[in-house]
Amino acid sequence: MIKPHDGSAMDISDEKIRELVERFSTRGPRYTSYPTAPQWTEKVDSNVYREVLHNHTDPSPIALYTHIPFCAKLCLYCACNVRITGKQDLVERYLDALKRETETVAGLFQTRPKLAQMHFGGGTPTFLTPDQLGGVIDSLDANFESIPGAERSIEVDPRVTTVEHLEMLRSKGFQRISMGVQDLDEQVQVTVKREYSEEQLTQFVADARRVGFEGVNLDLIYGLPFQTEKTWKRTVDSIIAIRPDRLAVFGYAHVPWMKPHQKSLEKFGLPSPEERLSLAIQCRRAFIDAGYFAIGLDHFALPSDDMAIAFQKGTIHRNFMGYTVQDTESMVALGVSSIGDFPAAYVHNQMNTDKYIEQIESEGLAITQGHQLSKEDRLRRRVIVRLMGNFHILPAKIEQEFGISFEEHFASEILELQKYVDQGVLRRDDSGWHATVEGTFVVRNIAMIFDRYLETDREKTERYSRTI
Ligand SMILES: C[S@@+](CC[C@H](N)C(=O)[O-])C[C@H]1O[C@@H](n2cnc3c(N)ncnc32)[C@H](O)[C@@H]1O
Ligand code: SF4
Known part of the structure; x- marks a missing residue:
């Protein structure tokens, strides 16, 4: 098995990168959080x-x-x-x-x-x-x-x-x-x-x-x-x-x-x-x-x-x-505009420094928005975060943690993953899916498969950056 992180990641040619951008670049989230x-x-x-x-x-x-x-x-x-x-x-x-x-x-x-x-x-x-x-x-x-x-x-x-x-x-x-x-x-x-x-x-x-x-x-x-x-x-x-x-x-x-x-x-x-x-x-x-x-x-x-x-x-x-x-x-996360990240929720502090100070002075905390994660959100977040950081999806670990059958729960997502396997950017083996060297550039696209809010988010923002 060739892993993306064995040093061969360096072998990808400049032409190949241009070709990947041509083939896969679209607009999408950066997935520093999920839900975004x-x-x-x-x-x-x-x-x-x-x-x-x-x-x-x-x-x-x-x-x-x-x-x-x-x-x-x-x-x-x-x-x-x-x-x-x-x-x-x-x-x-x-x-x-x-x-x-x-x-x-x-x-x-x-x-x-x-x-x-x-x-x-x-x-x-x-x-x-x-x-x-x-x-x-x-x-x-x-x-x-x-x-x-x-x-x-x-x-x-x-x-x-x-x-x-x-x-x-x-x-x-x-x-x-x-x-x-x-x-x-x-x-x-x-x-x-x-x-x-x-x-x-x-x-x-x-x-x-x-x-x-x-x-x-x-x-x-x-x-x-x-x-x-x-x-x-x-x-x-x-x-x-x-x-x-x-x-x-x-x-x-x-x-x-x-x-x-x-x-x-x-x-x-x-x-x-x-x-x-x-x-x-x-x-x-x-x-x-x-x-x-x-x-x-x-x-x-x-x-x-x-x-x-x-x-x-x-x-x-x-x-x-x-x-x-x-x-x-x-x-x-402490201080103006900072974002806390917990299994149960994301919490976002006040963006304006004066208001942050006033709110802390009166309440001790200054949260203005966030998201409480459902079990489904947490499950999908785990898949996305692991994929973005380590370039793989390992169903056994996810199944153990969340008590689901990956194959049943993500049947339609697996079909989508196969399209990336067919294009040579994902490799499938007994342990799961691994991004190939090329695939490390495309993880944002692959993560989008697991984002069940993507369509409604798209209506709210046309301003996502390019995925590669
Ligand atoms: C908070 S700043 C770094 C610390 C310090 N204030 C400084 O400028 O040296 C964090 C980094 O964000 C990056 N950054 C800021 N604005 C950016 C932008 N519009 N696009 C891309 N990167 C940006 C810069 O590389 C910057 O070093
Ligand atoms: S204004 Fe300049 S010094 Fe201040 S955070 Fe931005 S990049 Fe850094």
């Missing part, structure tokens, strides 16, 4: 969340995500939930609210919750001073108990992160650091209003390693104005010279109806879909040639990195933080 956001409703509020936490008796360690929305300056491509501010009193009020939310959430569990993973995202968590950020971490540690070997990671903007930040984070057990780079070309940087030199980046990564960070991740974006194969090659060559442990390469998501500031990039012209694909293929080839493992189309990891090892073993997990090596069932 169009199904979520305002019926799920803070009261529902209280019950979900109170009834969560599974003792397994969970993941914890904390959102810090602040940034000093807006990058014009940014699609994250950010709040640009210079006001320290707003920041202080936010930190007080976060503390209150932490205490409320932890207090609702019947026993002190254990953590396998603690992650900070944003915005820019290191917009906070080392003292402020250290205070948040201490408050999390006072309310949650990290298990030995728990992963601690943080997203930073290297432009505002100091050596003092790095040392403080290391002293509190953070081992992984992820930094936004996007592109090193000067014209691209000036256009998107995010300037940072290769020398500064090289120095920053060296500092992070010197203070003891074990895993350094860099984020890049292709599809920005003025990116050409020539400029992108220079950026990619510089990144390879820096040799991060992991890379996330995102296609630029242009969503001006949600992020109006992105509109100002249109006057410079955005790369066409064909140009975007060429940029994606170009860096994929370069990273693979430089010794990285390709995980799907957009993640790369050195063979020594945990992510590459988990990928080979078939034990990658997927949640709102993206791919992770920690197989946690549940994720508590």
Whole structure:
């Protein structure tokens, strides 16, 4: 049996990728959740969340995500939930609210919750001073108990992160650091209003390693104005010279109806879909040639990195933080706009920072919407999450967990799977279905077979991204 995660994933040719895009690209969900956001409703509020936490008796360690929305300056491509501010009193009020939310959430569990993973995202968590950020971490540690070997990671903007930040984070057990780079070309940087030199980046990564960070991740974006194969090659060559442990390469998501500031990039012209694909293929080839493992189309990891090892073993997990090596069932999420993920429900916090603070001040929680999962939802979520993370469907495990006959329950889905087997992107054996090397690019399409809300979702949103 050829598994997609045996290194042969690297052998797929650039022409083959183009052919797969031609054959399979359609619009569809990313499946960071199932059911996906169009199904979520305002019926799920803070009261529902209280019950979900109170009834969560599974003792397994969970993941914890904390959102810090602040940034000093807006990058014009940014699609994250950010709040640009210079006001320290707003920041202080936010930190007080976060503390209150932490205490409320932890207090609702019947026993002190254990953590396998603690992650900070944003915005820019290191917009906070080392003292402020250290205070948040201490408050999390006072309310949650990290298990030995728990992963601690943080997203930073290297432009505002100091050596003092790095040392403080290391002293509190953070081992992984992820930094936004996007592109090193000067014209691209000036256009998107995010300037940072290769020398500064090289120095920053060296500092992070010197203070003891074990895993350094860099984020890049292709599809920005003025990116050409020539400029992108220079950026990619510089990144390879820096040799991060992991890379996330995102296609630029242009969503001006949600992020109006992105509109100002249109006057410079955005790369066409064909140009975007060429940029994606170009860096994929370069990273693979430089010794990285390709995980799907957009993640790369050195063979020594945990992510590459988990990928080979078939034990990658997927949640709102993206791919992770920690197989946690549940994720508590704190802070404005964050999304919690539990066997019983998804819960989404207030999107607006001022309203989030007000709601926490008055209620202790700030849920505005979510979804309570039925048994059928949970069953389908399990199939989809495993497929997206590990590129296989193993009926025996699903049957054992959910007490169903896979063949009977998913009779029509199995017929659909066969079409993908016939096209050479899925392989069937006694244990189940495994994506072939080509199939790793098509998992979103395959996951759509198991999405029983897809048709109604399509009516609600025409704005899904392309599946490959
Ligand atoms: C919260 S930011 C990273 C941390 C920090 N604020 C920074 O910019 O360095 C997370 C990542 O999301 C990605 N991102 C932001 N907006 C995006 C967009 N419109 N399309 C694709 N990726 C985007 C960027 O690669 C960015 O590094
Ligand atoms: S890319 Fe990072 S620094 Fe720039 S606005 Fe978005 S979150 Fe802030």
